[in-house]
Amino acid sequence: MADSQASHPSLTGLPEWQTLCAHAGLIRNERIRDLFQADPQRDQRLSMETDRLFLDYSKNLITGDTLEHLTGLAARCGLGEWIEHLFTGEPVNSTENRAAMHMALRNRGNGAMYVGGRDVMPDVDRELTRMRLFVNRLHRGEYRGCTGRVITDVVNVGVGGSDLGAVMATEALAPYRTNAIRMHFVSSIDGVHVTDVLERVNPKTTLFIISSKSFTTLDTMTNARTARDWFVRQVADTDAIGQHFLGVSSNDAAMAEYGIREENRFRIWDWVGGRYSLPSAVGLPLAIAVGMKNFEAMLDGFHAMDQHFRTAPWRHNMPVLMGLLGVWYTNFLGAPGHVVLPYDHRLHRFPAYLQQLEMESNGKCVTRDGTPVDYDTGAIVWGEVGPNAQHSFYQLLHQGTRPVMADFLAPVHGSAEYPEHHDLALANCFAQTRALMEGQTADQARREMEAAGVPPERIEQAIPHKVHPGNKPSNTILFDRLDPGTLGELVALYEHKVFVQSVIWGINPFDQWGVELGKKLARELLPAITGERDADDADPSTRGLLAYLHRHRS
C-alpha cells in the first residue's frame, strides 16, 4: 500500500483532469432539459437501483462522456486498489497508521475480516452479543436501577461521532421503537444542554451511556462528570454509579477509572473512526430504542451497500457515481455547496450527520503525503427537511448566483397515519427537482401573469424577478420506506461516496487534525475566561472579546 500512497499523481496535471476541464468548458453551455430531449432514454440510462435504494441522477449536467471521463480519472487515481486497501484492513488512515474497517462492524456474511493480519470478527461478534444480552435484559425489565425500579430513561452523553449517528438514527427509526424507554442525548458542552436533560429524568430510573471513543474528549468528559455528580447528589449513594452508568469506548482503563463496571463497558477499536461508528456499540442508544432485531436489520442494510460498493462495476455503482458527481461539480463546474434535502421529517438530523461525515472526512488541504492541494476538496454540506427548507433557503437554490448540487431523498411510503400529507410532500419533492432543472423563462412568466390579468406595466416590471435560470443539478434518492435496512444502506452509501472522493483528491478521509488547534487554544484561553490570568498574548480581537465579557460579568 505504501507504493500506491506514494504514487498519487499530481491531479491537475493528469491528462484525465485536463480532458475533464475541456469537457466542462463545453458542457457548461448545455441545458439539462435539452439533454433529455436529445435522449429519450436518459432517465433510464442515468438511474439505478441497489437492494433498497433508487437513484435518479439524470437531472445532472452530464452526458455519457462525462461519466466516461470521470471513471477514467478514478481509474488513474487507483480507486479500485484503494477500495481493496480499505476492505482488506490496510492502514488507509496513514497519519494515524490505522485501518478504517467499519465494514467489519456490519459484516453479516460471517467471513473473516482482517486488520493488521488479525481477524477482527470474533471481537465484533462478542460485543454484538454483549449488546444483545444487555438490551434484552433491559427490555425484559431484568436490568433495573439501584432501588429495583425499572429503567424508564436513557441518556447518551457523547459528541460528534459518538452522538450524531445515534441521535439521527433514533429519530429516523422512531416507528420501530419496541418499548417505552425515553431516549435523551447530551452533546453540547455549554451546560444548558445537560441541565435541560437532567431536569427531565429521575436518577433512580435512568441509565447514562458515556460514549466516547477516546474517553478524553473535554465536552463529553465535562458533561459526564456533571451527570455523575448530579446522580450522586440525587441518590446519595456512590455505589449506585456502577448500576446506572455504562460506557462505550476504545479506552477501557478510562472507563474503569470513571466508575463503569466491567460488564457495562462496551468496546470499540482504534480501527473504527468516530464518524463511522454508528454500527458499533456507539449505536447502543439506538439498539435500546428499536431493539436488537431492528439494529441488526440496519446492519444488514449497511452490509448490502458494502458488498455493492466493493463489487459493482463503477458505472452501476451508487457510491462511485455519487462520489464522481461530487468531484464533477466541485472541481469542474465550480459548485462548492452540496445540500441534502430529505422529504421525511424523521430524517431531520440526517443533514447534520452528513456534515460531520463529509466535512470532517474530506475537509483537507493537503494530500496523504502532505503536499498542499491545488484544487478544491470537500464540499460545503448543509441541509434541512425539504418541505421546511422550501420556505427558507430554496430561494437561493433557484435564483442565487452560485450553483449548488442537491440530493433529494424521499420514501415511497411515508406517514402511515396521514398518507395524503406524504403525497403532498412527494409532489413538492418532485416539483422542486423539475423547477431547479427547467427553470422559468421570461415568456413563461409573462404568459402566466397575462392569464392572471396582471396589468401590462406591472408584468414588465415583474419579469426579471420571476425568471428562474434553471439548469440546476440534483440527485433524487427514493426508497420504499424508511426502515432499519434502508437507513443502513443510506448511511453506507454516503460513507463510501466520501471515500471515493478522498481517493480522487488523494487525501486521507479518516483523520481530523483540523479540529485540534481550536481545542488547544480553548484550553489555553480558559484561565483568561475565568479571570485567573490575562490573555496579553492573545490577538487584539480576542482581548476585546474578553474585555467585553469581564465588563459584563462584574
Ligand SMILES: O=P(O)(O)OC[C@H]1O[C@](O)(CO)[C@@H](O)[C@@H]1O
Ligand atoms: O468519541 P470521542 O473520542 O469522544 O470523539 C468525539 C468526536 O470528536 C472528534 O474527535 C472531533 O473533535 C470527532 O472526530 C469525534 O467523533
